[in-house]
Amino acid sequence: MPFKLLTLNAISVKGLDRLPRDSYEIASEFSAPDAILLRSHKLQPTEIAPSVLAIGRAGAGTNNIPIDYCSSKGIPVFNSPGANANAVKELVAAGLLLGSRGIVEGVQWVNTLTDHNDKAALNTLLEAQKKQFKGSEIQGRTLGVVGLGAIGSLVADMALQLGMNVIGYDPALSVEAAWRLSSQVQRAENLSSLFARSDFITLHLPVLDSTRDLVNAELLGAVKPGTKLLNFARQEIVHEESLIAALESGNLAAYIADFPTPALIGRTDVILMPHIGASTDEAEDNCAIMAAEQLKDFLENGNIKNSVNFPSLSLERTAGCRISVTNNNVPKILGSVLSVLADADINVADMLNKSRGELAYNLIDVETCPDESTLARIQSIEGVVNVRLIGPPRT
Numbered sequence: 001m002p003f004k005l006l007t008l009n010a011i012s013v014k015g016l017d018r019l020p021r022d023s024y025e026i027a028s029e030f031s032a033p034d035a036i037l038l039r040s041h042k043l044q045p046t047e048i049a050p051s052v053l054a055i056g057r058a059g060a061g062t063n064n065i066p067i068d069y070c071s072s073k074g075i076p077v078f079n080s081p082g083a084n085a086n087a088v089k090e091l092v093a094a095g096l097l098l099g100s101r102g103i104v105e106g107v108q109w110v111n112t113l114t115d116h117n118d119k120a121a122l123n124t125l126l127e128a129q130k131k132q133f134k135g136s137e138i139q140g141r142t143l144g145v146v147g148l149g150a151i152g153s154l155v156a157d158m159a160l161q162l163g164m165n166v167i168g169y170d171p172a173l174s175v176e177a178a179w180r181l182s183s184q185v186q187r188a189e190n191l192s193s194l195f196a197r198s199d200f201i202t203l204h205l206p207v208l209d210s211t212r213d214l215v216n217a218e219l220l221g222a223v224k225p226g227t228k229l230l231n232f233a234r235q236e237i238v239h240e241e242s243l244i245a246a247l248e249s250g251n252l253a254a255y256i257a258d259f260p261t262p263a264l265i266g267r268t269d270v271i272l273m274p275h276i277g278a279s280t281d282e283a284e285d286n287c288a289i290m291a292a293e294q295l296k297d298f299l300e301n302g303n304i305k306n307s308v309n310f311p312s313l314s315l316e317r318t319a320g321c322r323i324s325v326t327n328n329n330v331p332k333i334l335g336s337v338l339s340v341l342a343d344a345d346i347n348v349a350d351m352l353n354k355s356r357g358e359l360a361y362n363l364i365d366v367e368t369c370p371d372e373s374t375l376a377r378i379q380s381i382e383g384v385v386n387v388r389l390i391g392p393p394r395t
């Protein structure tokens with residue numbers, strides 16, 4: 001039986017092509033899909049049918065997915081870390097320039113000059129008026145980067161190459177991200193210090209309970225007059241009322257962001273883009289390919305890579321059947337599962353077990369495929385969230 005993949009956004013064909021159509025049916029409507037692939041669609045628990053085994057997010061942020069609900073049902077959620085980082089980095093470069101030169105206002109003004117048919121007169125007008133659109137250069141200015149993961153580290157490098165000084169803050173920097181980071185990035189001890197020392201501040205962290213409204217009145221009150229804030233992460237990270245107050249006080253000179261809201265649209269001190277940070281051919285392809293391949297390896301082999309709620313785990317296939325078991329991360333459950341297999345005279349050929357937070361996940365390769373009643377006995381063990389029989393390896 002082919003796997004049924006429900007897509008809830010337009011997904012790049014290059015990604016979908018990683019799923020051979022003899023093994024995968026792909027559609028935007030299914031009553032009982034095996035997996036869901038989406039981008040920014042705000043997924044509600046009621047949209048996740050009991051048949052769903054996994055969810056793939058073609059992108060970085062997973063705040064549009066009810067992660068706790070998925071974990072409670074034993075559904076791994078995958079994302080595509082880094083796959084759209086270059087696209088966002090390039091838009092941040094544009095944001096820095098749009099925030100420091102009169103580009104937006106200048107282009108808008110030029111577009112009003114449609115009735116000026118005389119070239120020489122037009123030129124005289126342009127030369128007389130261009131002083132309105134004067135800006136300043138970013139070279140030599142200080143950029144504060146909040147979050148130094150896939151995007152933040154590329155932005156930091158790009159800013160150094162443009163001759164900026166770069167200060168970074170990331171309290172949970174991974175070892176790999178630290179290796180990627182240039183030694184020229186100065187470390188801020190805390191956010192207040194980064195906000196107080198920067199001419200431009202750019203946000204590259206996820207929205208979590210701990211980061212919602214992180215940029216608040218206190219931090220915005222600490223900025224130097226003329227500071228500009230860039231937000232290509234998520235609107236929820238910035239407390240909107242405090243942002244507007246900081247703009248109105250004149251302390252914060254501009255807000256350049258990828259997340260329009262009714263209160264911000266139309267302000268002259270704000271430049272808003274329609275969430276296009278990842279909207280490039282390359283990023284859409286990269287994200288879709290990564291998400292599709294991760295879903296495929298999970299559906300066909302039970303392996304897990306780049307999940308935001310499950311441990312990473314990959315076990316090379318042996319010839320026979322594989323069972324995956326998700327359980328609460330408490331003692332004795334794995335022992336009970338193995339006892340059920342032993343009672344059914346099923347020999348284990350290989351196995352791997354890992355945990356993350358409150359969940360544990362096991363792959364068990366067996367020499368004979370368990371029948372329905374053996375699987376039902378495993379499912380009935382207290383603390384087992386789900387059990388799945390994964391057929392022999394697909395060729």
Ligand SMILES: NC(=O)c1ccc[n+]([C@@H]2O[C@H](COP(=O)([O-])OP(=O)(O)OC[C@H]3O[C@@H](n4cnc5c(N)ncnc54)[C@H](O)[C@@H]3O)[C@@H](O)[C@H]2O)c1
Binds near residue numbers: 081088
């Ligand atoms: N505008 C867009 O279209 C677009 C595209 C891609 C990503 N994003 C957003 O950007 C975010 C970052 O993406 P990424 O690919 O760099 O993710 P990432 O996971 O590689 O990096 C995020 C970094 O933020 C750090 N962090 C977490 N909490 C922090 C805090 N309180 N203060 C400072 N740093 C903190 C983490 O330690 C991590 O290093 C995503 O979660 C998403 O919301 C937006």
Ligand SMILES: O=C(O)CC[C@@H](O)C(=O)O
Binds near residue numbers: 059061084277
């Ligand atoms: O899919 C998109 O267009 C946006 C993705 C972006 O917000 C992300 O978090 O990766």
